[in-house]
Amino acid sequence: MSKIVWITGASSGIGEALVYEYFKSGDKLIISGRNRDELFRVKGNCQNSFNIHVLPFDLSETETLENKAADAIRIFGKIDLLINSGGVSQRSLALETNLETEQQIMDTNFWGTVVLSKSVLPLMIANGGGQIAVISSLVGKFGTKLRSTYAASKHALHGYFDSLRSEVYDKNIDITIICPGFIKTNVTYNALTADGKPLNAMGEAHANAMTPADCAKQIVLAIRNKKEEIYIGGKETKAVLLKRFFPKFFSKKVRTAKVN
Numbered sequence: 001m002s003k004i005v006w007i008t009g010a011s012s013g014i015g016e017a018l019v020y021e022y023f024k025s026g027d028k029l030i031i032s033g034r035n036r037d038e039l040f041r042v043k044g045n046c047q048n049s050f051n052i053h054v055l056p057f058d059l060s061e062t063e064t065l066e067n068k069a070a071d072a073i074r075i076f077g078k079i080d081l082l083i084n085s086g087g088v089s090q091r092s093l094a095l096e097t098n099l100e101t102e103q104q105i106m107d108t109n110f111w112g113t114v115v116l117s118k119s120v121l122p123l124m125i126a127n128g129g130g131q132i133a134v135i136s137s138l139v140g141k142f143g144t145k146l147r148s149t150y151a152a153s154k155h156a157l158h159g160y161f162d163s164l165r166s167e168v169y170d171k172n173i174d175i176t177i178i179c180p181g182f183i184k185t186n187v188t189y190n191a192l193t194a195d196g197k198p199l200n201a202m203g204e205a206h207a208n209a210m211t212p213a214d215c216a217k218q219i220v221l222a223i224r225n226k227k228e229e230i231y232i233g234g235k236e237t238k239a240v241l242l243k244r245f246f247p248k249f250f251s252k253k254v255r256t257a258k259v260n
Contacts, residue, residue, distance in 0.1 A: 004076045006030040009086030011038035013185030014135060017216035018083060030072050034058045059086045059112030060104050069119030079120045083133045084113040089191035090150035091199045101196040102149040109153035114160060129172025133223050134161050138181045138236060142243040144259040174226045178219050181233025182209035
């Protein structure tokens with residue numbers, strides 16, 4: 001049976017790859033992101049895409065998001081699965097990053113995800129259940145240099161959605177938190193620098209990493225299996241355990257790690 005799936009961050013990277021995976025499954029899709037033209041490009045890559053609706057908006061404009069959620073619900077009448085894939089990364093030192101840039105990162109990554117999720121939850125509950133997936137990051141589990149606010153926004157997602165999961169477990173709402181490591185996307189290219197301008201350069205670790213298509217397949221499987229939390233990537237995923245069991249050793253290693 002097909003589902004109504006709303007995917008943010010759908011114009012590129014992991015979000016785009018998820019669109020193709022769910023389209024192949026015969027689901028009805030709402031795809032969102034800032035770049036309207038890129039969203040229509042993604043839709044155009046799907047044959048017979050009459051069940052894909054484009055809904056562009058900027059996640060950092062949090063005051064508009066409740067209305068955007070209402071627009072999304074009106075398209076098919078409900079949302080079965082919300083995948084919060086939209087976000088922005090960072091490549092700047094904490095002491096050099098201006099507050100406006102930090103606020104933009106928090107609004108996009110944390111508050112945007114919270115507002116959209118809270119906006120669809122009441123209808124999901126009224127319909128007997130639903131599912132929310134949150135694309136976090138491995139740095140939602142630990143911090144590295146050049147990512148202070150980005151890591152804070154992802155840590156905040158874990159705290160919020162772990163708490164929310166315990167509040168809605170008896171309402172047939174499932175929440176999956178996904179933590180990718182290095183994936184071959186434009187995340188570094190689009191990452192914000194200290195003054196809020198994009199880095200416009202591809203990080204070496206991302207250039208040689210897992211493809212978005214392979215990452216998307218693992219995400220879809222985790223969502224279908226209603227996993228609470230998963231880690232996706234290469235050897236960098238082992239850092240989660242290293243941080244947990246050997247925190248001092250981890251701190252020494254991460255100081256010199258290549259994290260671009």
